[in-house]
Amino acid sequence: MLANRSTDFSTRLREVIEAIKLVYASTWFEGPRAFSKAVGQRRQDSMAVILQQVAGSQYQQYFYPAISGVALSYNYYPVPPMQSEDGIAHLALGFGKTVVEGKQSLRFSPAFPKHLPQFSTVDDMLANTQRNFYCMDMAAPASLHHETSNLILRTIDNADNEYPVRYLSSTYIPEEHRVRDGNFPGPKVISFAPILKYGSYPLPEILKQLLAQGREGMGCEVEIEFAVDIADASQSPVFYFLQLRPIVSDENNQEIHITRQEKEQAFLYATHALGHGYFRHIHDIIFVDPKRFDRTCTTEIAQEISLCNKKLHNHKRPYLLIGPGRWGTADRWLGIPVQWGDISGVAAIVEVQDGSIPAEASQGTHFFQNITSLGIPYMMTTTKNQHSLQSINWTWLLSLDTSFQGTYITHVTLPHPIHLKVDGTQAEAAAWYP
């Protein structure tokens, strides 16, 4: 991005030329090459560099859009009442680098803008709210080391007198431990409430329409990038439709089909699965043996899992985790109360709903956020599923040689990786050992 603020034309031209060279050179980096390969582009294909006006307004020496974001027409991690086809959007204040880098942004379905699992409680809001944002420092000399080197990171509280922050914030009232929508004295929580809760700007409707038209026009699921400039109360907001493209088609996003044969040979079959992909890198399984499970000892079980996780994570051995009740709960009666650090090396998670713990399917927000952002499959099994296929083959699991046998958990290491297919379009998953 260029500030384009020099009064000298030749300087501005030189900066643009340098920027174009930089963009062209970046196509030789590993990431863009992998992307090109994934979408079937060849080196011989022509390439264009498009110059776009940067969306945003200037607030003192800083330039940024009030909102930037990405919206996808298909959601692989839908949480009720959302449906996968409703799509999903991520919003952030300032430039979209926040969203692209997976920093704190707000996730919502354009069909249900008032349903914000990340903001379910005051503690969730404080934990998940955006605290930093990217903007361009118009006073700093241009430096083009890489495509975003002109951007700086500012804290939200540093900009709480600027209109976008005031407009998009709610306020935390510590004395009452509550968040009030509106700009009051106190720490700001970027909630996008005027737009998502009170419809002061029809962003959800715009995104719904663009996603539907994009899907229809391209004949596949699409991803769009956008920005909204809201300079001050006297001006109408301006929506910038920055980019539309097919959803990136890497290995984990390819079309997945679980065959009847795969289901029949599976030791794990789930009809409630979140995520998508074909995973063939998991050699280890940690499971809570149902016969050893004791609902009064879930804290101790969490400690055993944590120790096992540490060992596997250090050796970079991703594992499949199987256990009863809700993972990531803070309530020891509802499931095994692991925190993310206790299972940081996990590759896929199975929540067994066999009636031993009365819990709804997991939606734990912070935990769920990690699962979503890391693309970790999350599967729920019941004792018997609707297809009468065995949901978990405990006999096979219990017959395996153990690497570690704890009081409650068992760790097995297999010589070959298991095959795990998760079909996000059907919310179905199967794992088998070939």
Add this chain to the structure above:
Amino acid sequence: MESILERLVQRDPEQQEFHQAVFEVMDTVKPVLERNPEYRQQAIVDRITEPERVIMFRVPWMDDQGQVHVNRGFRVEMNSAIGPYKGGLRFHPSVTLSIIKFLAFEQVFKNSLTTLQMGGGKGGSDFNPKGRSDGEVMRFCQAFMTELSRHIGPNTDVPAGDIGVGAREIGYLFGMYKKLRNEFTGVLTGKSLAWGGSLIRPEATGYGVVYFAAEMLSHHGDSLEDKKCLVSGSGNVAQFTTEKIIQMKGKVLTLSDSSGYIFDEEGIDAEKLSFVKHLKNIRRGRIREYCDQYPQAIYTEAAPELDHNPLWAHQADCAFPSATQNEIHARDADNLAKGGVRLVAEGANMPSTPNAINIFLDSNILYGPSKAANAGGVAVSGLEMAQNSMRLSWPRKEVDKRLRQIMKSIHTTCTDAATEYGLEGNYMAGANIAGFVKVVNAMLDQGLV
């Protein structure tokens, strides 16, 4: 006793959580039951383990899409021997009758210990507020209160918040109660300040634990002045614990978060604490950033592979575990004893493992268990009820003064009960016995009702 507990299990075999809570309490008050034949003759264990009233009801409500849902509502009015039923409402999918009974049973003794006139109860629903819109939460709260309003009142049963029930939900519940009963009373606590809430709520637990510690020291002819204190955590409890220690002229050396801890030999003063509050409450940064601002402090990364937390190995006089459950293990307790610590006051809920507690008691360390030391939060709920009854809002200073008085009373109650049963200096036993004895004596006074 065994036969009573067997009957309890036979009667409600699926209520495991409740059984566990009863077994734990009964185990600690065995000496009391053995010494008082009247308790046995009056079947006090049978009576205290059976709720006075269990209310279970249907909660039908409509979501934003017009879909009707039905949840189950509960209110277990466990014991009103020393005051109106008092205890939180929990909205969470895990809520069952067993969970609510277990929580209500524990609440009876917690409330009793505060020395305020509050009985025990608990309620809630298996409604999951996560991901629900404000409108859906409001409609659920209104449907819930439509039934609950028949059973509660400022002199009958005063619910508060708990998991899934915060200031927003309390507001919706209160509004519906007011509309249905056409009365503005202190029927719920945890209200907003503008319409009946109390000041000092965020500070209550942290301030309370320091007041309790000050009483423990004072009982032994000492004070917090110039005492070197180790504080773990950097959240609400740790921040206000630190604030009160500074006000009482103690010196806080440490604070921590899940990544590690800082050690500041010069002590964390009011200005440094203000930086920590901004760092943790507004910027939500990591505690290691403290060392960027104050380079003389030393940051130590958390090392989960160790069997101890080096924070507790520093030389100090007092320790205030304020981070999380089970954060002090046996080795930490050993280190505290070796490091010269002579007082541990628990701000977090049950931060010390049973082995660690035994080491404290064996090493003659003054040990203030969480059920007594962190009762400040419950105490301020009681003070909110008192202010509502008088239609007054006390200033901060007044609430703070009364909080200190309550913590002093809790301390006296614990020491008296422990001494009475030959367990002098054992605050854990004192707290368990005192809470129990006060309730059962009130029950006996009021006859077989």
